[in-house]
Amino acid sequence: MRFAPAPTGYLHLGSARTALFNYLAARSVGGVFLLRVEDTDLERSRPELVDVVYAALEWLGLDWDETPVRQSARLDAHQEAVEDLLARGLAYWSDPVPEGDRERTGGRAYDPADRDRNLGPGPGRAVRFRVDPLAFGAESVGWDDAIRGEISFELANIEDFVVRRADGSPTFFIANALDDAHMRVTDVIRGEDLINVTPKYLLLRSALGVASEDLRFAHLPLIVNEQRKKLSKRRDDVSLLDYRDRGFLSEAMVNYLALLGWGPPDGEEVRFDPLGEFASMFRIEDVGESPAGFDVRKLRHVNAEHIRHLGVAHFAERSRPFFAAVPWAGRYRDETFALVAGDVQTRVETLAEVPEYVDFLFLEDPEIDQASWDAAFAGDAPAWLAATLDELEGADWNSAELYSRTMALAEATGVSRKKFQAPLRVAVTGRRVGPPLFESMVVLGREESFRRIAGALDRVRHAEAAER
């Protein structure tokens, strides 16, 4: 099995899923997982572009066997094959037909009459493969797709396609067919969007004398967006590594990607060792045939599950890079975060959300969210806060004591615990949502907590004064 991406500067989610399914298929049957970089196009062979592919696969943990094949390194073989086709009359030189002149060719970009003109090389002239029932020995090409069953195409519907461009470079069709044979690929697993190049691939193999009988094809369903369209670079977030930067764990990505078009037979969707566990139960025939909608909500859920499964120390460690990206990065302390990491872990769906959860522990004067303030400080709330301040003056500074004293006070005041803690929370953290309050206050310390409570009380007085 092989994964054969064209380096485009990022690894597309769909490509990542294709790579994953190739990997799982290979590992499930003890096969070999190969990599081939399809850099036929000069543009695409720049090292940076290629390295991105490797980096992305490594991040996912899809380790490949053997040294990756660079398609550009096989140029001579491709050229030779083109010469061979030419020599045997299976391909011919063809002139492009300008846009305005296509009526005579039935809308085609080439003129089928060139087939018999015996043209030689010339400016702008490409080599086309002659799709010929006589040469192929049949009127149609087809194969038994592992996922979709029998698929076939009438030769009459297949155009003579370019195998060598006017600039002399061989095209994807020839390189692909040839290199798969060269690498002794037995299973071609790729996206559904390549179904219609498969006949050309088969035709070429036949013309080149490469047997295809033992070749298995599996065309995976496309991954589509909310609009049911193929994920596009323009409208969708398609770069795999961007998900890493947005706080998704690679295990979660692997886990979720595997669920697009497939599902484990036992129905247990969330796996903490998805690569290992799925490999043992994966069967390419079980992959579905209808397009799979990419659902970020579910990805987030899977990610959250994986985050919760991490040991607290690992969670803290993997969160660290996300603190570096924040404006107050300089104030961040591992030791401080470690004290609340466990409480944050169950509350986030991505690692990118971590810093905003605990920023108040690091900022000197965290910004107070106005909506939170308005909600928390309505009515008698300022009085409760003042009372809480008094009550906590003599408290031992541990969460159990802070909790029991505050709650007892709520009880005595006849206010629900939820409402009663609101002003305290907003005073201390700036928001009405966050990690457990008393634990946070312990981390902040008595002095700082009091300072913030006093600050909030001041703010109330100012507001009142302003009203008068």
Add this chain to the structure above:
RNA sequence: GCCCCCAUCGUCCAGCGGCCUAGGACGCCUCCCUUUCAAGGAGGUAACACGGGUUCGAAUCCCGUUGGGGGUGCCA
């Protein structure tokens, strides 16, 4: 236009002729728990596109219609 593929809850996955009163997951809603929010627990909402066959029996097989998608490049 032409070629090809697809069609079960909003989404993902089960279902491969009777076990389906269609199952699980995400989301959403309700309740419980609760120091906020989460997490956790208990419920609920919601689908076989349509029409013909085949069959004792169809979500499951066949045909058609409709709908969606992909391709139609001297990109891969």
